[in-house]
Structure formats: structure tokens, C-alpha cells
Amino acid sequence: ASGCGLIAFTAAAVLRITAHPVFTALLMVPLFLSGALAGWAVSGMETVFFSMLIMAFLWAYLTDRFAVSLLLLAACLLTRFEAVLLLLSLLAAEWSAGGYRLKNRRLAACAAAGALAFGGLMFFYAAYYGSAVPHPVLLKKYAVYYSLPLPVALEEALTYLIKNFALYTLLAIGFSLVVVAREGQSIRRRLARGPDAGVGTDGQRACRSTAAAGMGERDRRGSLLIAVYTLLSLLSFVLGPTSDQNRYMTHLLPVMAVATARVCRTVPERLSAPRAAVILLGVILLVAASYQAAR
Numbered sequence: 391a392s393g394c395g396l397i398a399f400t401a402a403a404v405l406r407i408t409a410h411p412v413f414t415a416l417l418m419v420p421l422f423l424s425g426a427l428a429g430w431a432v433s434g435m436e437t438v439f440f441s442m443l444i445m446a447f448l449w450a451y452l453t454d455r456f457a458v459s460l461l462l463l464a465a466c467l468l469t470r471f472e473a474v475l476l477l478l479s480l481l482a483a484e485w486s487a488g489g490y491r492l493k494n495r496r497l498a499a500c501a502a503a504g505a506l507a508f509g510g511l512m513f514f515y516a517a518y519y520g521s522a523v524p525h526p527v528l529l530k531k532y533a534v535y536y537s538l539p540l541p542v543a544l545e546e547a548l549t550y551l552i553k554n555f556a557l558y559t560l561l562a563i564g565f566s567l568v569v570v571a572r573e574g575q576s577i578r579r580r581l582a583r584g585p586d587a588g589v590g591t592d593g594q595r596a597c598r599s600t601a602a603a604g605m606g607e608r609d610r611r612g613s614l615l616i617a618v619y620t621l622l623s624l625l626s627f628v629l630g631p632t633s634d635q636n637r638y639m640t641h642l643l644p645v646m647a648v649a650t651a652r653v654c655r656t657v658p659e660r661l662s663a664p665r666a667a668v669i670l671l672g673v674i675l676l677v678a679a680s681y682q683a684a685r
Contacts, residue, residue: 392439393431397421399445400644403452404651416672417651420555421644423683430640440470441641447476448648452612460499464507471524472638475626477504479619483611486573490580533631540628547627550636554682555643557675561653562620562646569617616649 400421405414421427430437447462463480466473480500488494516522537543551559623642630638 392442393427396427396438396442396445396644399442399449400647403445403449403648406449406452407648407651408655412672413654414651416675417647417654419672419675420557420679420683421647423679424555424643425683425685426554426636426640426643430637435637436469437637437640440466440473441644443469444473444476444641445644448616448645451480451615452608452648454608456496456499460503463500464503467504467507468511471527472623472626474508475622476619477508479615479622480504482618483615486576486614487607487611490577530631530634533633534629537630537632543628543632546632547624547639551639554685555646556682557679558643558646558650562649563624565613565649565653566617566620569613570621573614573617613652616645616652620645620649 397418401414401418404417405411408414408417427438427441443462443466447459447466450456450459450462463473463477466476477500481497481504484494484497484500485492488497512522515524519525538546548559620642623639623645627634627639627642
């Protein structure tokens with residue numbers, strides 16, 4: 391059930407970005423055929439359930455269902471400890487959209503929802519286990535000691551992702567680096583102008599240049615959220631226990647599919663012969679993704 395929900399929420403998010411059902415289906419091919427998702431879906435563990443919650447949150451956030459996204463954020467935080475990375479990514483996106491100010495309602499609501507959910511989980515651990523630190527976190531702390539050196543861990547993580555999901559991995563990481571770099575430039579420009587320059591109500595003025603370039607405030611928030619979450623997740627795989635990489639990379643795959651859609655969303659509009667070109671692209675995707683997913 392979680393596997394089906396994961397595919398449904400991911401497809402809904404990709405379709406909203408591309409607005410092209412056939413192109414959406416083609417971009418979803420690697421997930422449709424993924425042995426990793428299918429394997430973990432029947433494992434009896436919470437891996438795919440957590441992945442579904444992540445994508446449900448992302449779908450609600452991208453479609454501007456803010457209250458629903460906060461509830462789903464809380465569900466993610468109550469399910470697995472590393473959902474803290476999602477919370478950090480959300481706070482970064484809202485801080486940016488609010489004109490780099492801490493005083494804005496959406497940021498406060500996100501911080502409050504995250505703090506309540508995470509605080510509730512820590513209270514449960516303290517009451518039930520006698521320690522606020524989850525046992526799995528302690529085990530991972532010890533496992534990190536026996537993990538591979540940092541360069542080797544990075545190589546293994548990227549090798550796994552590129553070998554099995556090259557389409558998503560290369561485009562998503564490239565997209566994330568570009569988005570974060572642009573955001574860094576925007577922050578530096580604002581600091582150079584002074585604390586009050588270019589800031590209006592809810593940061594609208596701060597977003598004008600981006601909106602004028604074809605990306606609205608909602609797109610900007612969503613792009614930064616996806617970018618920061620992708621990079622933080624990749625960093626956690628490299629720094630965390632090597633034995634966890636295969637399992638814990640699963641929930642990043644659909645997020646990278648959405649990032650890939652962000653990169654490719656204008657392709658259907660720019661094709662001179664849409665039907666023939668989409669079919670050709672589909673054949674290429676099917677062949678490559680079938681091989682990777684089977685492997």
C-alpha cells in the first residue's frame with residue numbers, strides 16, 4: 391500500500407511540474423521498475439512507508455496545501471529520526487521565501503510544527519526507554535566508527551546512485567548545486583545592500599527578480615526545499631554508517647525524480663515534433679531504466 395501511495399504522490403508532484411501526462415509517465419519509468427523500491431516494499435520495514443510520507447509532504451507543499459504539509463511533516467518526524475533533514479530543508483526554504491527574515495508566519499508555523507512533533511517523540515523515548523536519545527541513533531554512532539573513510543564512502547554512495555539511477559542522480563545533484571549556489575548569491579547581494587534593502591511584506595520584493603526570471607515564489611520555495619534536502623541526504627549517507635546506505639537512499643529516489651522533472655519540465659514545450667520525440671525519448675529511458683532497475 392505504501393509503495394502504491396509512493397508512486398501516486400510522486401507522479402502527482404511530477405505531473406504538476408511538467409503538466410504533460412505522457413512525459414510524466416516516462417520520467418516515472420525508473421521508479422516503476424525499481425527493484426530497490428519493490429524490495430523494500432515487501433521487506434516488512436518502514437522504509438517505503440517513510441518514503442511515501444516524504445512524497446506526500448512534498449506533494450502537499452508544492453501544491454500549496456500548507457496546513458496539510460505541516461501535518462505530514464509531523465508524521466515524517468514521528469516515523470524516522472532523519473526526517474530532521476526534511477525539517478531543516480523546509481526552514482531554509484521558508485526563511486529564503488520570507489526575505490531572509492526570522493519574523494514571518496510561515497517560518498514560525500513550520501518551526502512550531504517541527505518542534506512539537508520532534509519534542510513529542512523525544513518525550514516518548516525518555517518516558518518509555520528512560521533516555522531521550524533513540525537506541526538506533528546510539529547504534530549508528532558506534533557503526534560510524536567502523537564505516538569506510540570519507541572519500542571511499544562518497545564514492546560508494548555516488549556509485550550506487552549513478553549505477554542504479556543515473557538519470558535522477560546526475561540531474562538532481564546538478565539541479566541542487568545550481569539552486570543552492572544561486573540562493574547563496576542572492577543572500578550575498580542582499581547583505582551587500584543592507585538589512586532592509588529589497589525587503590517587502592513577506593519578502594515579496596526579495597523574490598521579484600526570481601519571479602521575473604520565470605519562477606514564482608512557490609516554485610522558488612519548492613526548488614530550494616528539494617535542493618537542500620537532496621544535498622543534506624547525500625551528506626548523511628556519506629557520513630553515516632555504510633551499512634545503511636542502500637536502505638536509507640530509498641526515500642531520496644522519488645525526491646530526485648521530482649528534481650529531474652524540474653530540470654526537464656520545458657522539454658515537452660520545446661520539442662518540434664512532440665509525438666515522435668517523446669516516443670524516442672521514451673524508448674531510451676525504458677532501455678536504460680529497465681537495465682538499471684533490474685540490476
